[in-house]
Amino acid sequence: MTHQSDASLPDRHPVEGPAVETAYTALYNWSYAPEIEEIRSLYANGLERQWIAMRDLDWDAEIDREAFTQTFSMGGIPISETAFWKSLPLETRWEVSKVSASFMLSNFLHGEQGALMVAGQLVSAVPDMDAKLYAATQTLDEARHVEAFAAYIDKLDHVFPITPGLKALLDSVISAPDWKFKAVGMQIVIEGLALYLFRDMRTQTVEPLLKKLLTYVSRDEARHTGYGIRYLGHVVPRLGESETRELQDFAFESTRLLMASRVGSAMRDDIMAVWENAGVDPDDVLVRLASERDIIAENLNRTGGRYGPVSGFIIPTLRRIGLYSERTAGQFKQMWTETQGAEAAARYASSSVELPDDLERWVNEGG
Ligand SMILES: [Fe+2]
Numbered sequence: 478m479t480h481q482s483d484a485s486l487p488d489r490h491p492v493e494g495p496a497v498e499t500a501y502t503a504l505y506n507w508s509y510a511p512e513i514e515e516i517r518s519l520y521a522n523g524l525e526r527q528w529i530a531m532r533d534l535d536w537d538a539e540i541d542r543e544a545f546t547q548t549f550s551m552g553g554i555p556i557s558e559t560a561f562w563k564s565l566p567l568e569t570r571w572e573v574s575k576v577s578a579s580f581m582l583s584n585f586l587h588g589e590q591g592a593l594m595v596a597g598q599l600v601s602a603v604p605d606m607d608a609k610l611y612a613a614t615q616t617l618d619e620a621r622h623v624e625a626f627a628a629y630i631d632k633l634d635h636v637f638p639i640t641p642g643l644k645a646l647l648d649s650v651i652s653a654p655d656w657k658f659k660a661v662g663m664q665i666v667i668e669g670l671a672l673y674l675f676r677d678m679r680t681q682t683v684e685p686l687l688k689k690l691l692t693y694v695s696r697d698e699a700r701h702t703g704y705g706i707r708y709l710g711h712v713v714p715r716l717g718e719s720e721t722r723e724l725q726d727f728a729f730e731s732t733r734l735l736m737a738s739r740v741g742s743a744m745r746d747d748i749m750a751v752w753e754n755a756g757v758d759p760d761d762v763l764v765r766l767a768s769e770r771d772i773i774a775e776n777l778n779r780t781g782g783r784y785g786p787v788s789g790f791i792i793p794t795l796r797r798i799g800l801y802s803e804r805t806a807g808q809f810k811q812m813w814t815e816t817q818g819a820e821a822a823a824r825y826a827s828s829s830v831e832l833p834d835d836l837e838r839w840v841n842e843g844g
């Protein structure tokens with residue numbers, strides 16, 4: 478076969494792994510006047526707050542390595558305040574932290590790709606015109622997040638594969654036939670966790686490029702979560718009992734998958750390999766860290782522990798939109814009991830954090 482080759486257009490389009498079959502109902506809406514004022518104003522805000530990743534951030538600047546290693550967390554365990562971590566040479570700290578940060582940021586990046594696809598689906602799937610317009614702005618926001626996280630990881634190390642739990646969750650949201658399930662899975666659960674973690678990382682990091690990147694990204698995510706809360710808060714109270722129950726179960730199951738994706742033996746092995754490659758014996762690391770477990774526990778408590786994002790954000794959000802019942806509370810408590818023990822479960826279950834009214838202000842409060 479002969480054809481004019483154009484070097485700028487690839488002949489082959491990469492397909493990575495099995496595709497996800499999805500079928501959802503696309504809805505036209507012939508009424509164009511603003512109807513849900515709260516969502517129309519979010520759309521206007523989304524337009525107003527656009528930014529351009531490649532122009533507005535300084536990608537030529539080298540990452541400040543010393544600053545970057547000051548807030549290191551090892552698979553979610555904050556160890557940067559330990560004497561052990563501080564005793565390591567900068568070169569070792571940089572080697573370990575850049576690779577493990579790439580692992581974590583890679584999953585954020587893959588999550589952003591999932592968000593990009595779901596936001597695009599919502600343009601067709603949501604019934605209200607205001608909600609379609611808004612979803613279009615979110616689609617562009619998520620495209621920018623994919624671009625920006627990929628560029629930052631490129632300065633650190635390389636992109637790691639997605640964890641199986643996160644992949645399973647994205648598949649279930651992308652293939653959900655009903656837009657309400659997509660909105661619960663993406664706008665409430667995934668966006669809620671992302672906003673919580675981005676805010677936390679933004680507050681803690683002193684690396685200038687990462688801080689600026691997360692400031693822009695979390696501002697967008699605050700709007701995305703705000704959309705879920707306003708739209709579903711409007712829709713859920715009008716649903717019948719059985720549909721409400723199904724949405725509650727989907728929210729719980731999505732949260733369970735998301736939390737499971739953040740741990741696992743594969744991840745522990747990866748982290749241990751990182752230490753070994755940096756020339757530190759992983760067994761030594763464990764012994765040294767065990768002797769400083771009080772300092773680590775103190776740091777972990779500051780961010781609410783492993784389930785901080787769930788009890789401190791996702792559950793308050795579900796409560797606000799009417800998807801948290803006594804039955805749901807029982808499901809969460811059982812999950813905590815199985816994974817963390819009865820004492821921790823009781824502590825999480827009794828936490829009654831209020832959802833902040835102004836999410837963007839809440840992001841900025843971190844400093
Ligand atoms: Fe995003």
Ligand SMILES: [Fe+2]
Pocket residue numbers: 592619668697698701
């Ligand atoms: Fe988002």
